[in-house]
Amino acid sequence: MMNFDYVRPATVAEAVAAASEKGATYLASGTNLLDLMKGGVCHPRRLVDVTRLPGLDRVEYLADGGVRIGALVRNADLAHDAEFARAFPSVAEALLSGASAQLRNAATVGGNVLQRTRCAYFYDAPSACNKRWPGAGCDARHGENRLHAVLGWSEACIATHPSDFCVPLVALDAVVEIEGRNGRREVALEALHRLPGDTPERETSLERGDLIVALRLPAEARGFAAHARYIKVRERTSYAFAVVSAAASLRIEQGTIREARLALGGVAAKPWRARAAEQVLAGVAPDVAGFRTAARIALADAKPSGDNAFKIELAQRIVVRALTLATAGTPERVPALPASPFSSVSGSAA
């Protein structure tokens, strides 16, 4: 880890000012940032510790039925907030399927949204990576890339966004509240993360000094609470990043899907909202044939970026599974193995 200045501002305004200088970075819990610094992936000259900023650690239920989640709310606290889990169950399930209990206790929701890719070449300082060094090239493109992107990638970058949390959030039209040098603004989560194109170093629409202060879910998102699931395939039963994941939320009335929300994780540089697939689901009765059609549409533009063609097939099957499980209904309680295909398999060593 390279040396840095450490400042701990008392107010949001002070924080924004302190972080507006070149080389400055916000530090929240640090579960991702310190990892990157130890790996030599980034070398901030100044850390602006925002963990003590007042008022950012609350979950507020808004009068209109929406919810405002302070950026410093810990992942575990949000997932275990009973009212939140009842209203937005797929978000709680996604939160609990990420990382480990220790990391969820520390990691903030704002930091989760901004976590960096797990692309091995991004993490491997000597490798060529356009994110770390614009113009350097992308060693992942012809490297070990069986877990890389199948949607929205470019020759410049094939990395994926690793968050579980963001997948149901983007499906439910989450909004990001940002405090910046020019005051406060809002951005749809879907518009926060950028696809790589020719500038993969620009991962979000945030500008220097911008601080995420809250995430908001609109009241409409509650309408899916009865039929909302997150499902995640990974290479061990727990404590692993997604190979592919999906969040499906349905509003079903009288046996018909009135509205569907669908997003995929682990497939692109951003949490991937599948709007075209949502549209074909709206107004039809839920059945597997329809789900398969939706899945095909969701992945219609997918193409392998390397040794990862299987992810296109896997993603379609996960979409079908997520929709099937969502149709069956949200479980009373988040399963023992959150978001795992095996969550319905009970342990036999009791």
Added chain:
Amino acid sequence: MTPEINLTRDPAHLRHGSNIGQPLTRRDGILKVKGQARYAADNHPSGMLYAVIAVSTIARGRVTFLDIDAAKRHPGVVDVMTPAHKPPLAEDPDGKPNPFAFKMELLQNDEVRYANQAIAVVIAETLEAATEGAALLSPQYEAAPARVGLDGAESYVPPVVGLANPAEVRHGDVDAALADASNRIEATYETPAQYHNAMEPHAIVAAWDGDKLSIDTPSQGMAIAQMRLGGLFGIPPGNIHIRSPFLGGGFGSKGLVSGPQVLGIMAAKLVGRPVKLVLRRHQMYGPVGHRPPTRQTLRIGADGEGRLTAIDHHAKVTTSTFDDFYEPAADASHTLYASPAIKTSHEAVRIDTGTPLFMRAPGEATGSIALESAIDEIAAACGMDPIDFRLKNYAEVEPISGKPFSSKALRQCYAKGAERFGWAGRPLAPRQMRDDAGFLVGWGMGTATFPALMFQAQARAVIRSDGSGVMESGAHDMGQGAWTALAQIAADGLGLGIDQVEFRSGTSDLPDAGIAGGSAHTATAGAAIHNAGAAVIAKLADLATNDERSPLFGAGNAGVIAREGRLFRRDDEARSESYADILKRAGVAEIEASGGGAADPAAQSNYAMHAHGAVFAEVKVDPELGQIRVTRLVGAFAAGRIINPLMVQSQLFGGMIWGVSFALHEEAVMDHRSGRIVNANLAEYHIPVNADVPSLDVLTVDEHDPHVNVLGIKGVGEIGVTGSAGAVANAVWHATGVRVRRFPIRIDDLLMRLE
């Protein structure tokens, strides 16, 4: 500084009769659960500095520049050790003073021969300064193309494999037998590079005092380390004091002192102060050994009744460009299944990697998953149940040598394991079973085996005037439970309760207990301890039986029995005397004697000696998504005498989890251009987590082996890996009908073939 090892016993333990065989809880348990067990990196002598290694990011070439000034300018940096600035060594680190000495990278030149090789060491007042100093070196290289993978270079036949086995062994004519076989299979299996990844990174705290060296470092072989270090630094091995009371896991990677540990000692010499050097996790993927990748082809023939006629097992393995270690994978086919014709052969390629090394069941694990998969395939080809097929081909004598087994209760393992698992009624054909949730269910099994080895060990026993005992043997507890199991043997050897025996271990100034490897430590050190106990009791008996005042006077011919701190006349137990009384009357403060443990050459030449077992696995597979979970694992093992059933169970559980990991999880992925491992971390080099192993069950089958060693111990450290990996792979086939021959089995291997 002597480590404070105050071992305590579990207050709940109850002792019935002898100490051996009791499920005592760990005597180091309280230290470990309180965080008081002192591992190497926990030491902090005064004046200590921190050393951090800078490692190469290329796999082949040379270092052309290091920004030493930048590192030295960093506040807190004391010195930078480089090829041009280092203490002299008495021996060339590229030499081979003995066949067990592997070449090391000790900054002898600017050459880079694998990624993650040490190229400099930064020494600083704080860990933070040393870490940043190492990063500031910003090395430049002249790089050559890396040679990567099993096809990365031309292959050749290695001179020997494993310790000293011939690379090729033939018994009968496999080609003729295969040509005549009614059923035959030919299949190629691939296993990946794996890294030991003990939870404790290699660490050393080194301090020099003139030509005396004191080190805290995890070691599975302190005496060998003393020899090696003595040679490298030109000092008598006795000048080197190693403390290794606890290892945070070893699995073979701490069997021989490794380059980074030596660099810590060199750094201490360079700066004239104690130095601590701890490897960072990613730095463990290179200089401290690994299990090399293998590509194994098996050709197996059977007659119309399912009797094997030929096994041809060929293994291609990788090794480093500069040293020789060859994973003896094909040798797994020497001992398990009766076949009139057996051929095993190896070929190797030299690639730009650190030298591979012994890793828990080296050769046995890689060979076992291929052989057990292949046996499953030929059994299926013959239309036979996997156990029936194995019983049909049960080896009554060791197939490759024709020697009788010293003992072999494998039949009971099959029977008891199958019963416990509920194997009966398993459908022969795959993809027949589903659970209520719709998951595909499969049952598979594999045979486990591991040789019963013996190395050499010494122990010293003392009986003190108060009747208590001391047993000394510099053994190594890497988690297998040496502090406990060897103390149990010591207590029985001295005829004392375990609380009357002080067991001293874990430092190099005690008698050499031999290497903790080959699953032979309890047997070897245990034999030495047992013999030392017998020798000191014999001396005590001489004192008593030659003393007219003793009730045992004249019992020399009848003999005495030692029990509970007393000697009893064998033919008249009413006549006895306590150890304390014997010594008191003789006016002796204490008596001592030594004992050794080693293989019996006659028994070795007359018998084949192996532990055996049968492992049964149930897996569930998501029929659409391809994700796999091992839902049940049952192992039945025959491993000779069991010293401590609790610890044996834990060892076998651990081995079986390694089998799950081998079949489904762990794999080091090397970039085919750079030669760097892209997942050199614990987030993406997957080892099983708790949720991966819902149900484990182990049972042991009684086995009395009079030949293996004086205690009848066969060892359990490694056998659990064998059989288990194949059982899981076979269960995946049984669940899905898809035979995956590349390990670990991944979602992508199943997905497209599931529907």
Added chain:
Amino acid sequence: MNFSISLTVNGVRREIELDDPRVTLLDLLRERLDLTGTKKGCDRGQCGACTVLIEGRRINSCLTLAVSQDGADILTIEGIARGDQLHPVQAAFIAHDGFQCGFCTPGQVMSAIGLITEGQAGDDPERVREGMSGNLCRCGAYAGITEAVLEAQKTLANSDQRRSA
């Protein structure tokens, strides 16, 4: 740059002059406060060996800066037994042989205490396994760990009942 921070470690308030912002909580405990029970297995939040409790919550001490924890209440493996009286989780780990080499054990024990405090697992072994999956054990002591956590949880619940009765 110097930082004066104040930490309560195992019930003892400590004023610490920190001359370096890079020091992680883990390295502060191990290298500067002589509390070496907490272990460093990966230093990257990938193994759980460094688990401690901050304000009663389990976290990876390798991934937090010491300076950022100014004012925090920290509990480490050294602070949970009462003299010779082991914490019920510690006793259960011994009884169920929930470790072999012992290196991951301090982290496992602290994680187990955190898990029990969180109260999310109940007596469901699957929830315990999932909840303990942030602590790797290369020796493979998972079966004993799960049994130990379940037993300790029961012991603690019983003693709570006795106290409230």
